[in-house]
Amino acid sequence: MGLDKTENTNEIDQTLDDSSADAGLEAATVRGDLMAALISLAFSAVGLIILTPAFVFVPEKFIGTVNSPAFLPKLLFALLMFLSVIYLFQSIGNYRKHGGGARSKLYDWFLALGVAAVCTAYIIAVFIIGMTIASMLGIAALTYYFGERRPLVISTLSISIPIFLWFFFEKIANVYLPKGLIFSSIISDRLMLSDFGNSSLSTIYL
């Protein structure tokens, strides 16, 4: 199934605007505000109580001083908490007044999650098969998902663009692209994969 020919531009612009408006995704809801406020409040509380004490190293002589590395993070989490509380109260007020508002279309959410999943799969694939081949597959998968069905268009794009980018970055700009776990172990024995937490991710595949 090929794509229909592009119609009048103005009509298309109108379609874009309309589809954005009724996509169901871009319509902020009171229920959504309530959820966002709760997430923000929880994040600020975790940041203030757990993350800052545990993940900010403070030299002993600066503990409790304005010049402590933890001073600004603490202040910011406290500010976010304060704002989140106001956000939450306003959202509750709106909820009581107007109800939850229209729900976003579930179908749109599935589609959005689909795009997000393909994007995530592409990034994971970079770790395994390298950036060039992952990009070939990524472009093919996304163009297909977005509705392009012509094999010639998909294959031309998915092959030519990653090869051009490989040439530009590796040969001209001297930026060495990730080769992936599989190919770096085949190409050389310089595989330096240690555990995720303590290693530099850039050394995995170069």
Add this chain to the structure above:
Amino acid sequence: MIDLTILQQSLLLIFDWNIVIACLAGVIWGMFVGVTPGLTGIMAVVIALPMTFFMTPLTAIALLLGIYVTAIYGGSVTAIMIATPGTPNAAATVMDGYPLARQGRARQALEMALYASFTSGIVSTIGALVIFPIIAAIALDFGAPEVFAVVLFSITIVASVSGDSLLKGLVAASLGFIIAMVGQDPIHGSSRFTFGVHDFQAGMHILTLLVGLFTIPEIIMRGVEAFKSNKTIVIGEMGPRLKLKQYLKYWAIYLRSTVIGSMLGALPGLGGSPAAFLGYFSAQKFSKEPEKFGKGSLEGVAGAEAGNNAVCGPALVPMMSLGIPGDTTTAVLMGALVIHGLTPGPLLYESSPEFVYSVFLLLFVALVLLLIVGSLAIRLAKWVVRVPTQILFPVVLVLATYGTFAVRGTMIDVISMLGIGFLGFFMRIQKIPAAPFAIAFILAPIFENELRKSLIISRGSLEIFISSNISIAFLVLAVLSATATVVFRSRFKKFRLGS
């Protein structure tokens, strides 16, 4: 003031074909790098630096200045066409440039960006040339408390780019500030929120955040739209050209943004991004149609682009006159001069004034060449708007990934980009504005650095912030700006949630 005899000698020096061709090569390379997400102006200059070893000092500086000036504009082309800022300086341009492209007015947005960049570049360079010694002297008066006061004033612009809800804008700004805390603390080098991952030590790169925040949500939204549609969707036509009348109409915006950009350019460490946001903010503040900002306003594009390009000329002033580089790119330019046996500083002006003047004159040449090459780039951009969404956005994702990786050569940036992208997507759905998030992230490191340096100097006393007239003036401006916005908004109940 300008010494006309030296100026005449400098003019004779720069009208050499080798110099003009080197400048043109720099402009073309700068444009290419600018439109490629992930390759920043600094990278373009660094890549070209080895080539200059075999050139005369003036030819070398012509090539590097061509890159320096053009990469800033180049970044706005992709910001307008595909919502992906090519360089951090284009972060403010994307807010109105991309909506204009979506409305079928891409050509106007691109032309406005080009002409505003050119105008402010020319005016700020004239200013830098004429008041070269004065700016240098004023810049010398800016210590940590003064720069902190300027940044504090800049932060008040968050309120004006918060859209319908100031509260949501403030929440977004707080999040931006918090994300900027990841990495090493700027004073003691202590790790903050790195969770044991080495690549987090350097913090999140600004381009990673910008690409994630603006590009990934757009890819998801357009993906959903393309999936649901049965027909080819394109961004639209390039639309009408910018009329001379439209260009002239915004002269006050160019002027204001030029003054802002020049001031920030002359101060070490601030750079083009804050200048772009302040330029955008001032354009909105004085606009008769402020409600159009963020939805596709030519004034917004003009303000942002005039602001970031006005930085170029004045940024050279502290470098040439005092030997203090204004930003990373000017630091590399300074390195290039040193390589060629010229030491920037007060003695350079004494020993070779014609060289100093020639550098500023070369900026004019670079700007004229930018106008020509930029016009050609706009013609080429028409191909982008004709590419269907189904094809364009998968390619944009791949470009964004390559670009983000290329900045520092680490995959943690790509993962962070995706994470910020998903956060940006949910923020967009809930109408939590992205601009305050980006502004806070950009300003946070300077804010913290200057605040803590000031407190170290004063041994913890806050009196240092009111110890000079400059910092008092900017602190008063910050308070006035914040109060005026809150009072104005509360009058119209805009502090409350938009829904």
